[in-house]
Amino acid sequence: MNEPAFDELLRSLADADVEFVVIGGLALNAWGVVRGTKDVDVVLAAEADNFKRVAGVAVAAGGHVQQGEALLGSAFSIAAALAAGEQVVIETNLGRLDVVQGLDGVPSFEDLRSRATEAEILGSRVWICSREDLKAMKRAAGRTRDLADLEDLDAISG
Amino acid sequence: MEKIRIERLREDARRPLSVNLSEGIALSHKLLRFTGAVLER
Numbered sequence: 455m456n457e458p459a460f461d462e463l464l465r466s467l468a469d470a471d472v473e474f475v476v477i478g479g480l481a482l483n484a485w486g487v488v489r490g491t492k493d494v495d496v497v498l499a500a501e502a503d504n505f506k507r508v509a510g511v512a513v514a515a516g517g518h519v520q521q522g523e524a525l526l527g528s529a530f531s532i533a534a535a536l537a538a539g540e541q542v543v544i545e546t547n548l549g550r551l552d553v554v555q556g557l558d559g560v561p562s563f564e565d566l567r568s569r570a571t572e573a574e575i576l577g578s579r580v581w582i583c584s585r586e587d588l589k590a591m592k593r594a595a596g597r598t599r600d601l602a603d604l605e606d607l608d609a610i611s612g
Numbered sequence: 613m614e615k616i617r618i619e620r621l622r623e624d625a626r627r628p629l630s631v632n633l634s635e636g637i638a639l640s641h642k643l644l645r646f647t648g649a650v651l652e653r
Contacts, residue, residue, distance in 0.1 A: 458644045460637045483636020486625030490643035491636070549644075573629040575637075582629055609618045610625040 456547045460494050461576050463548040466515065468578035472507045473499035475566040475581045477554060477591060484573055484582045487606045493543075493550035497583075499563045500555070502537060508544075508553070509533040517546035559594025561587060585611070 460480065467474055476484070479491025498504055509532035511517075519526040519535050519542055526532055535542050536553060544551040554560055569584040583591075589607050592600040624632060 458641045460640060461634070479640070480633060480636060483639075484629040484633040486621060486627065486632050488624060488632060488636045488639060490640045492640070492644065571629060573633050575630065575633055582633070606621055610621050 459548040463494055463511075463515065463546065463551060464580050465576040465578040466511045466548070467496070467508065468575075468580050470507045470511045472511065473501070473504050473563070473567075474508075475563060475570050475583050477560070477566070477583045477588065478552070481583050481588050482603055482607070485585050485588065485607065486610055487603060489603075493552045495552045495554055497554050497560065497563050497566055498536070499567075500539070502533075505533040505536040508536060508551075512544045512546055512551065515546035515548045517544045517551070519544050559591055561590075 464476070464480075474496040476495070477497055478493070478495025479489070480494060482489070483491070498508060506529065509529040512532050513527070513529045517527075517532065519532055521535060526535055532542075532544065536555075539556050541555055541557060542553045544553065566583050566587055567581060569587055570581040571584065572579050573582050574580075585607060589604055592604040592607065
């Protein structure tokens with residue numbers, strides 16, 4: 455990664471018409487718990503064309519995916535990794551994009567999107583998962599960091 | 613101390629999502645630059 459630029463990464467995805475919902479640390483930020491995060495976590499619409507659009511954005515940003523010993527750097531191979539349905543971490547020059555798929559406790563794109571709220575970043579519109587969905591995902595993940603985040607989200611709601 | 617922290621969290625939560633998102637991203641960038649710089653040493 456060169457200089458991190460999560461805002462540019464989000465804008466690139468939005469401008470490429472990628473269908474996605476922001477979850478994880480950046481969603482937590484948006485809801486008012488401002489703490490640092492090391493990546494951009496998203497859930498994608500599970501459609502071949504959408505995977506191709508993400509792969510195009512990734513390649514344009516110098517992205518690659520490490521799969522065991524293999525380094526996937528073409529749009530075709532990244533789209534194929536996404537289509538396999540498992541979690542895919544794409545390292546780009548703008549920062550790390552973590553495509554969350556196939557994890558217990560993470561709702562489908564359609565469910566997340568139906569409850570999401572729009573936010574603006576660098577003039578582009580992105581969808582942020584609902585606070586309730588975020589809390590449910592934090593609860594399901596259950597790591598120390600997630601439980602601390604959950605406590606803060608509960609404090610906001612209280 | 614905890615009461616003050618929660619009050620600040622609630623104040624932040626009342627701001628627009630876009631404002632909080634931008635602030636969180638800026639903080640993450642600073643931390644990533646800092647940790648990157650430390651690791652390079």
